[in-house]
Amino acid sequence: MGDLSFGPTIGMLKDAMHGASETHGVIANNIANINTPNFRRSDVSFKEALAATEPSDGDPNELALVTTDDRMIPIGGAQDVQPFQVTTTVDSTTQMRVDGSNVDVDQEMAKLSLNSSYQQTIGQLLQVQYTRLRQAIQEQS
Amino acid sequence: MGAYESIEVSASALSAERLAMDTIANNIANANTTRTPEGGAFKRQLVVFAQKPDPTTSGGGTTSAGFSSFGQMGTPDSVMNDDSASARAGVEVTQIVQDQSPDRLVYEPGNPDADGQGYVHYPNVEVVKEMVDMMAASRAYEANVTAIQEARTQGNTTLGLLKS
Secondary structure, eight states, rough: OOOOOOOOOHHHHHHHHHHHHHHHHHHHHHHHTTTTTTTTEEEEEOOHHHHHHHSSSSSSTOOOOOOOOOOOOOOOOOOOOOOOOOOOEOOOSSOOOOSSSOOOHHHHHHHHHHHHHHHHHHHHHHHHHHHHHHHHHHHHO | TTTTHHHHHHHHHHHHHHHHHHHHHHHHHTTOOOOOOTTSSSSOEEEEEEEEOSSSSSOOOOOSOOOOOOOOOOOOOOEEEOOOOOEEEEEEEEEEEEEOOOOOOEEESTTTTTOOOEEEOOOOOOOHHHHHHHHHHHHHHHHHHHHHHHHHHHHHHHHTTTOO
8 A cells, every 4th residue: 555645556556666675586596597407497477466465345445443452443445455465386287388387478478568568557657646646746737 | 776777687697698508619619529537538518507696695685495296386485675785685606517417428439539449538528419409508698688788678668757
């Protein structure tokens, strides 16, 4: 979650950006180990984690009361917000090469390209958000 | 993971693939060398790629050892959290080994390196095989260059947020 004063969108986009960067690192590592025998490729999943950071019910713009005890009654806004976490999984389910590696370079390149587009999309959305903020600050029409 | 660590991952592969290409070039260059300082014909050299050990944890963070046999489907054997860097440590050449396959024997009784029966021990280098290996190394190199380019594009997108 981002700073509530700037709305939840920027925080979410930031998390998505972070996830895309992690994904790139893992795909780069898969590609780097193309010729490594017995290498197992890794996968990153963060989109589920990203969805979990979204408030499940209530108005996301409403401030939530912090509850420090089970007996307290939660009021307003974001409840059960999970901290954003990127998980990396080693994929050992597939076996496709004689040398024991399961890296398919075509698949990895496609994923790399897809992740790059995703990251650029997030970047554009963030830019729009910042432009709006700047306009609000500078009282532009 | 920092912004440019993924570039380092790809860069480790670039140097590893380049070393592989150097080794292949050396093999081809010595395809007919019958004399070496160690004596005997030149031996074909092979690079051994290995996943880089995770610098953040002690001991082997790599999971390359336990792969199942053919056709056997397993389940994902480990789930790492965000802090574990073993999934993105890169690659390295751990050693260069000699191919122990037998020498190529050619009957040349006039050759000064011929043995008692008139056979010359030529290196166990097959140029066609080396060419295929070189293409594989070259394509892997290109793939990593693309990965670096994508990383740079992503970095530029992020830096572009400061503009406008």
